[in-house]
């Protein structure tokens with residue numbers, strides 16, 4: 001089966017960085033509580049920036065790093081739960097801002113923090129289709145979560161951040177790709193009602209989501225190893241959704257794997273939902289840790305409740 005190759009990535013963050021200390025002015029919390037329960041130290045929030053601006057900046061960097069022109073893009077997908085508009089989609093706005101061709105599909109995916117992994121599967125399927133006239137796909141994970149956060153709810157407002165990252169992807173016979181996705185309709189553990197509903201903010205039962213997360217991650221890793229035949233020792237990078245250091249550490253220890261193979265940057269960005277996995281991937285790429293031959297497992301989980309597990313070769 002044809003695989004895919006990520007040939008360039010780029011990330012974009014809003015200019016405003018907010019430290020834990022700032023939340024002590026809004027709710028009863030402390031830097032110590034936030035750090036010890038989550039691992040988060042700071043995050044970025046948009047001020048003037050629109051979500052589409054973050055998308056466009058990340059996409060421009062990814063295209064430059066890949067050496068690909070906007071005219072060569074055959075598919076544009078954005079994984080997000082915080083588009084600027086219900087319609088047009090963020091993908092259509094990226095198309096406009098970057099001047100992508102007009103005879104290509106452009107659409108958003110709503111799978112919350114699993115969105116980028118869902119996007120990888122969608123892109124891998126579509127890149128094999130005759131319907132695409134050009135060889136490259138642009139897949140972006142982007143969020144402006146500060147727009148749907150309740151800054152009077154201490155159990156959620158300290159957790160999230162804004163940001164975006166983009167990947168330029170092409171089909172490749174030399175790079176295996178394998179993905180499994182799942183969901184269980186559940187609005188009790190995590191939801192964010194749409195505009196016009198009362199309290200259109202993120203509501204979450206943190207403990208329920210924590211339990212779901214550790215199971216989804218552990219099961220996803222075991223499933224990928226079984227189905228791909230790639231043993232856990234062979235995996236160079238476990239690129240996990242960056243929600244909480246304790247979730248990642250729990251899974252890493254349960255599977256008795258070395259901590260250094262579980263990249264973490266949530267201390268700087270908080271939970272950026274659909275943007276968290278691609279931001280982590282973009283940073284690993286910047287650091288030269290996704291070299292040719294690198295094998296990675298990507299694990300996403302989040303609202304839906306959804307989960308996604310993908311095997312990628314670089």
Ligand code: COA
Pocket residue numbers: 028029030033034037038113154155156158204205206207209210213243244271301302303
């Ligand atoms: N500052 C201080 N205290 C806080 C707080 C904050 N920001 N947020 C919650 N608390 C309090 C709670 O009110 C509770 O107080 P109580 O015992 O008097 O009722 C206490 O801290 C413990 O709350 P609990 O929810 O049990 O904490 P926890 O150890 O489970 O950590 C989360 C809370 C949210 C950090 C954790 O459950 C988590 O990370 N869950 C997963 C969330 C996630 O990943 N969401 C995104 C999905 S993609």
